[in-house]
Amino acid sequence: MDGEAEEPVALSDLRAEAVALIDDLSEAELRATIEYARDRLQFVHPEVTEQIEARDGEEIVRIDDRGAYTEVVKRQPCATGCDECPHEPILYHVTEESQLDGTTDLHWTYLGRVYEG
Incomplete structure (x- = not known):
């Protein structure tokens, strides 16, 4: 390598107008x-931690x-009569x-009980 940086090539997902401005x-x-x-990416697509919410x-x-x-780590309600x-x-x-x-979903993998005490 001769030490000179090559001109970057814009990704095809980037509009030509944006490339010209950049x-x-x-x-x-x-x-x-x-x-x-x-910051914009975090606003448009929040981190996994921000997507997790407790259900009823x-x-x-x-x-x-x-x-x-x-x-x-979460507690869940049991079936009626537990x-x-x-x-x-x-x-x-x-x-x-x-x-x-092209969308994303959260995938939950059960690992087991967390014993307190």
């Missing part, structure tokens, strides 16, 4: 654009972002999975 920005404006784009009767005990997955309630909370690993239609 190409005319100064370094400071580019850095500000990157920061804005990161559930209690979210803890949510921890572990990078590749999100660890969620004589063993209350149970210990349950641990899940939650990941975001891309769907064929």
